[in-house]
Amino acid sequence: MNETMVTLVGNAATAVEFRETATGGMARFRFAVTPRRRDRETQLWTDGPTSFYTVWAWRTLAANLAGSVGIGEPLVVHGRLKVRDEERDGGRRTFVDVEAVAVGHDLSRGTAAFRRVVRTEPALTPPPHHGPDGGSEGAPGGTTDVSFAVREKVAVS
Numbered sequence: 001m002n003e004t005m006v007t008l009v010g011n012a013a014t015a016v017e018f019r020e021t022a023t024g025g026m027a028r029f030r031f032a033v034t035p036r037r038r039d040r041e042t043q044l045w046t047d048g049p050t051s052f053y054t055v056w057a058w059r060t061l062a063a064n065l066a067g068s069v070g071i072g073e074p075l076v077v078h079g080r081l082k083v084r085d086e087e088r089d090g091g092r093r094t095f096v097d098v099e100a101v102a103v104g105h106d107l108s109r110g111t112a113a114f115r116r117v118v119r120t121e122p123a124l125t126p127p128p129h130h131g132p133d134g135g136s137e138g139a140p141g142g143t144t145d146v147s148f149a150v151r152e153k154v155a156v157s
Helices: 059-066 146-156
Strands: 005-012 017-021 024-033 036-039 044-047 051-058 074-088 091-105
Touching: 005 091, 017 059, 024 059, 051 059, 051 074, 059 091
Parallel strands: 051 091
Antiparallel strands: 005 024, 005 074, 017 024, 024 051, 036 044, 074 091
């Protein structure tokens, strides 16, 4: 099956909504893309019309988005383009979605620090102890179970 893959550069327009489903996590957020062009006559930069997309993510990517992305942050989104028409309020509307394969911060507009998520199997032990700053303290050997911290942050949001 042929799919249309796109890479979009823009900003998170809404907070990431995260939900647990029977098949794993699901996240979605609105993404704004505004083209910027140099006007040769005025020698100034001008913004074009903003396009909005709904970005959908599943499983691990969904959980990582919920713990990493805030409103207004510059992002690069890569995924499958989905265009759908629906009847709503007596009129026909077109919706453009992107089923994300990868999402990252746009490093041409700032810096980021990558933290690898260590997934652990559910155990019969209590959750990790929190340090004075509220974060999970490392386990022996220098590894950290960040998945608990991400779930905890999502629950607070």
